[in-house]
Amino acid sequence: MNNKKTGLRILKYIRKYVGLLFVSIITASLSVALSLYVPILGGKAIDCIVGKNKVQFDNVYIYCFRILLVCIASGILQWIMSTINNNITYNVTRDIRRDAYEKIQKVPLKMLDSKSTGDTVSRIIADVDQFADGLLLGFSNLFTGVVSIIFTLIFMISISLKITLVVVVLTPISFFVASFIAKNTHKFFTEQSVTRGELTGNLEEAIANQKLVTAYSKQKDMIDEFDEINQSLSESSLRALFYSSLVNPSTRFVNSLVYAFVAMIAGMSVIKGNVTVGGLTSFLSYAKQYTKPFNEISGVITELQNSLVCASRVFELIDEEYEKETGEKTLDINSLNGDVCINDVAFSYTDDKEFIKNFNIDVKRGQRVAIIGPTGCGKTTIINLLMRFYDIKDGKISIDNVDSREYTRESVRSGFGMVLQDTWLKEGTIRDNIIVGKPDATDEEVIEAAKKSHCHNFIMRLPDGYDTYIKEDGGSLSAGQKQLLCISRIMLAVPPMLILDEATSVVDTRTEIKVQEAFAKLMEGRTSFIVAHRLSTIRNADIIVAMKDGKVVECGNHDELLEKRGMYYEMYNSR
Structure with a gap:
């Protein structure tokens, strides 16, 4: 049920790009149709060289040339499809990241205070990346896989309805095997995603407070704590990978059995004269082609399990309640x-x-x-x-x-104008950090505010003065200098x-x-x-x-x- 709800949420994001999605499906259909037309041409070319002293070289050349043209056209269409799929995927992940970031700006502070910063960052960065990988694989393999199955059936029916029924009855066994394994790996991917968030939180804490860690000689304790979480992530990842990796060999084994059984039946049909040698070649190619999408789809299902887990963690953040607005009046600061x-x-x-x-x-x-x-x-x-x-x-x-x-x-x-004990500086110039409360301030006003807070002198000693670029943590500025810059904001805004x-x-x-x-x-x-x-x-x-x-x-x-x-x-x- 949770996967279904998550999937529906993803579809809502994809809906904005339904036009591109339609073009992707069309190009996928044409690409698959052309690639599946190749065995037909190959079978006809083989039929032109089967009979003794009846080799038709002119026709063989014609069929080979057609195969070349069809392959080139199919390759171009596949490239267009991949480009469109990438476009959809990264636009969707951009939208999800934007919504998650906007939610962080509008949720009550108690929500952020109750969660690890590293886990929140992991949801927006790592989990969305994992989701993007699964979504891209889904677009690339799921669409082509489904279309390939449909067109392969059509081509196989055109050769032999009886043998096609045998293939249709036996092949889905591999799909059920893959589905069974995928359902049981969901919990392992969930554990992996949660532990990854814990590791990100540990790293964020260690890097942000490295001076304190060093000052108190806690490096070994931090390493031990990191190793414990890292080991836990390694184990959960291995469990998820082990069980998910069972899908491909299991489905390949089932499909190989099906292929062998179909080859035996098709060979007997050739002996009876119901199918030509070229037709047998084409049919066996289609039988193998028919089972291949099931392998790909099973792989997609496994990857989608991980993607859905990651997406659900991001949606959990997006679904947090907004900070409730209780009033409608506007406080007029001028009066x-x-x-x-x-x-x-x-x-x-x-x-x-x-x-x-x-x-x-x-x-x-x-x-x-x-x-x-x-x-x-x-x-x-x-x-x-x-x-x-x-x-x-x-x-x-x-x-x-x-x-x-x-x-x-x-x-x-x-x-209110506010100066806290904890300083906050954003990435940008010194001037950008001072004008936070008054973006339209003139240079003269900025300098006057800096002089009042007694930070003008050290600013002028910086390489580019007020245009000196600093990182979000203030870079090489001292704690006192950072706080003086924060005080300058109040001196400028005059609340x-x-x-x-x-x-x-x-x-x-x-x-x-x-x-x-x-x-x-x-x-x-x-x-x-x-x-x-x-x-x-x-x-x-x-x-x-x-x-x-x-x-x-x-x-x-x-x-x-x-x-x-x-x-x-x-x-x-x-x-």
């Missing part, structure tokens, strides 16, 4: 006041364990809110809820006295509200002081949320929220919290 009220908010990552409970805070326009607390207390979670990366379970988050869920997610996020999550965590102290001064100017008149472990960076905040275990323990300004001698007091004096 945004910036009042944010978090009222009795509750949230949990899993249904069985509550995390944020009864969170309350009222922020007025232009106020700076600092959120502090031990690791895992929920600081970043609050930021995620403000940005609507996750939706709250209960309570309400209001922006200018309107529930944020009444606004579209995109418009809510456009109201109405700010979120700074450890925004200067990897910047040196001197640069941090300068960046904090720039931030102070930027935050004037703008509602700002600051997450920081360095208490010195937040003492000037209007509101300091101390969190513990998902709850607000204390709330007030620096002086008020010191007077309470509570959690903030202990954290401040333990520096």
Whole structure:
């Protein structure tokens, strides 16, 4: 049932290219018809040289010339068919990859957080490649195989209906043998595909964190873990290959028996005078040709098992639910006041364990809110809820006295400028990375933003300045330089509200002081949320929220919290 559903999904993608598919079928039919016409011409040529002293060389030459022309025409048609099949296959795989990538951009973050990055990448790259191989083989061999069977039957019937019936009755045995083996190999291909995803995830993790692996001398542990998964993939691949490889020899054995039996019956027909020697030659050629497509189709079935498994994994990703849009209003950032009220908010990552409970805070326009607390207390979670990366379970988050869920997610996020502890740089120039939030920025604006974030000087020391091309991980840039570039985006876009999550965590102290001064100017008149472990960076905040275990323990300004001698007091004096 699962294979049937997957197959129907594939047909929906192929439907866009039905015109090319029709041309492919026509060229396949003509190519097969011409190639099957060759034995007829060969049989007639043989009949011209069978009788004693009756060799007709003129006719033999004519038939040989016709065979040459037919072979050339068949070859050209086969080339056209292969080109069209490649075109259909790679267009379909392109469409599937695009849909899968688009889905990743629109699914809730909790879905991506719950899956291995390597497995997701494996589905879009490796699984689609495997699917493409099977689809191409299906187009190339399945169409020609079916058409070949039909035309071979027609040609064999024209020679002898009786012997054709014998062939028709016996040959499908090989097809049933192939189908039986293919059904039992499906689980092995599934295991192989899943393990391949695990291996991709392991590789992605190892390569992305190679510095940490080396720093902690964990190379041997990583190699052992890789070897374990690699061994598992090797075993599952061998099992899948072993059982699938039984198809071809099994069908060939059955077909050889059929061929021998048919040859015996056809030979007796020649002795009785019912069939000519040339006709016998043609018929035996067709009998062999008739069994060949069954071998090819059986091979296609085996490959399609693997392709369907890979396709189902990709469709599983494509079928993930979109991030649900709860509101239709658009937040006008030009008239945004910036009042944010978090009222009795509750949230949990899993249904069985509550995390944020009864969170309350009222922020007025232009106020700076600092959120502090031990690791895992929920600081970043609050930021995620403000940005609507996750939706709250209960309570309400209001922006200018309107529930944020009444606004579209995109418009809510456009109201915030965000700098995270984890930097993100895309492949492109330095300028491309700075103008992410304001694509139409002028060169003067870009340079001014870079100066405010104190990264103009190091940019100018790069080989091509602002036109220096970097990879997605920032290349040779230091962690501090990467973060300064991310800060430049905020300095350029100048959003109405700010979120700074450890925004200067990897910047040196001197640069941090300068960046904090720039931030102070930027935050004037703008509602700002600051997450920081360095208490010195937040003492000037209007509101300091101390969190513990998902709850607000204390709330007030620096002086008020010191007077309470509570959690903030202990954290401040333990520096």
